[in-house]
Amino acid sequence: MARVTRPDDDARRVAVRQAVSVSVATGLYGVSFGALSVAAGLSVPQTVALSLLMFSGGSQFAFVGVLGAGGAAGAAIATAGLLGVRNGLYGPQVSPLLHARGWRRPVAAHLTIDESTAVATAQPDPAAGRVGFWWTGVGVFVMWNAFTLAGALVGNALGDPRRYGLDAAAAAAFLALVWPRVTGPGARVAQLVSAGAVLVALAVTPFVPAGVPVLLAAIVAIVAGMLVRPPDAATADADPDAAGSDGAAPRTDPPGGTA
Amino acid sequence: MSTAVTWVALVVAGAVCFALKLAGHLVPEHWLAKPRVARTAALVTVALLSALVAVQAATTGRALVADARLPALAVAAVALALKAPFVVVVVLAAVTAAVLRALGMP
Numbered sequence: 282m283a284r285v286t287r288p289d290d291d292a293r294r295v296a297v298r299q300a301v302s303v304s305v306a307t308g309l310y311g312v313s314f315g316a317l318s319v320a321a322g323l324s325v326p327q328t329v330a331l332s333l334l335m336f337s338g339g340s341q342f343a344f345v346g347v348l349g350a351g352g353a354a355g356a357a358i359a360t361a362g363l364l365g366v367r368n369g370l371y372g373p374q375v376s377p378l379l380h381a382r383g384w385r386r387p388v389a390a391h392l393t394i395d396e397s398t399a400v401a402t403a404q405p406d407p408a409a410g411r412v413g414f415w416w417t418g419v420g421v422f423v424m425w426n427a428f429t430l431a432g433a434l435v436g437n438a439l440g441d442p443r444r445y446g447l448d449a450a451a452a453a454a455f456l457a458l459v460w461p462r463v464t465g466p467g468a469r470v471a472q473l474v475s476a477g478a479v480l481v482a483l484a485v486t487p488f489v490p491a492g493v494p495v496l497l498a499a500i501v502a503i504v505a506g507m508l509v510r511p512p513d514a515a516t517a518d519a520d521p522d523a524a525g526s527d528g529a530a531p532r533t534d535p536p537g538g539t540a
Numbered sequence: 541m542s543t544a545v546t547w548v549a550l551v552v553a554g555a556v557c558f559a560l561k562l563a564g565h566l567v568p569e570h571w572l573a574k575p576r577v578a579r580t581a582a583l584v585t586v587a588l589l590s591a592l593v594a595v596q597a598a599t600t601g602r603a604l605v606a607d608a609r610l611p612a613l614a615v616a617a618v619a620l621a622l623k624a625p626f627v628v629v630v631v632l633a634a635v636t637a638a639v640l641r642a643l644g645m646p
Binding site for chain 2: 306309310312313322323324327330331334335336337339340342343344346348350351354357358360361362363364365366367368369370371372373375376381386387389390391393443444445446447448449450451452453454455456457458459460462463470471474475476477478479481482483486487488491494495498499501502503505506507509
C-alpha cells in the first residue's frame with residue numbers, strides 16, 4: 282500500500298486519477314465490443330441495450346459470441362450468467378466500503394465490475410476506496426456505453442465481418458480477457474483448467490448444439506475448484522483482506538488497465 | 541434467431557447478471573468469502589473464456605476449422621505477451637485475418 286502523508290486528500294486524489302485512467306482504457310475497448318456485437322448479428326439498438334443492461338464486458342462478449350456462433354438463447358444466457366458470477370463475489374469486498382442504502386444500493390450493484398472493484402480495493406483507506414469505486418464505476422459506465430454505440434455504428438458500416446477479420450478479432454478479444462488470469466505466478470491451475478476447457482470444447486463441438494461446448498467446458502473448472510487446494514489457501518482463510526489473493530482477485534478486463 | 545427472441549434473451553441475460561451483482565451486496569459476507577467458492581468461480585471464468593477462444597477461433601457451426609483466424613490468434617498472443625493494450629490486440633488480429641484472406645487464405 283502507498284504511504285500517505287495527508288491520508289484524506291492525497292489518497293482520494295490518487296483514487297480519482299486511477300479511476301479516470303481505467304475508465305478511458307475500458308471505454309476504448311467498448312469500441313471493439315460494439316463492432317463485434319454487430320458483426321455477430323445483433324442490431325445497433327440491441328448492442329447498446331446490452332451494454333446498458335448487462336454492463337459486464339466478459340458476459341457481453343460471451344453473449345454475442347454464443348449467439349453469433351449460432352447458439353440458442355438459453356446457452357447465451359447461461360454463459361453470460363456464469364461469467365457474471367464473479368461480479369457477485371465482488372459485492373462482499375466493496376459493500377463494506379460503500380454503506381450504500383436505498384436507491385444507491387442497486388446502483389452500486391450495477392456498477393460492481395472488475396474495474397470498480399479493483400480500484401476500490403486497491404486504496405489505502407475506506408474513504409478513498411469509496412471514491413475509487415464510484416468514480417471508476419460511473420466513469421467506466423459512461424465511457425463503455427458511449428464507445429459501444431460508436432463501435433456498433435462502425436461495425437454496421439463495415440458490412441461482411443469476415444472480410445475485415447472481425448471473427449478473428451472476437452477470438453482475440455476472449456484471449457485478451459483470459460490472458461491476465463492464466464499468466465503470472467500462481468496461475469498453474471488456471472493454465473491447466475484453460476487447456477482442459479479448450480480440449481473439452483473442441484472435442485464436443487461436432488456432437489452438441491452451438492453454445493453447449495462452452496458450457497460443458499465450465500465443468501472442468503468446477504471439478505478443478507473442488508479438487509485443488511493451492512498452497513496459499515491457508516493464508517487466504519486467515520486474512521479477510523487477502524480474499525483476493527486466492528485467484529478471485531478482480532482483474533481489469535483490458536490488460537494493464539489498472540496501473 | 542428472430543429479433544424478438546434476441547431481445548428477450550438479452551433482457552433476461554441482463555437481469556441475471558444484475559441479480560448476481562445485487563446478490564453479492566445482499567447475501568451474508570461469510571458465505572461468498574469462502575475461498576473454495578471464490579476459487580471455483582475464478583476457474584469457471586477461465587474455463588468459459590478459454591472455451592470461447594477455441595470456439596471462436598477454430599469452429600464453424602459443428603465443424604472444426606483451421607483458417608485465417610488461427611494465425612490471427614497467434615499474432616494476438618504475441619501482442620499480449622508484449623503487453624499491448626486490448627484494442628491493439630483486437631485490431632492486430634482483425635488486420636492479420638483480413639490480410640491473409642485478401643491473399644487467398646480461407
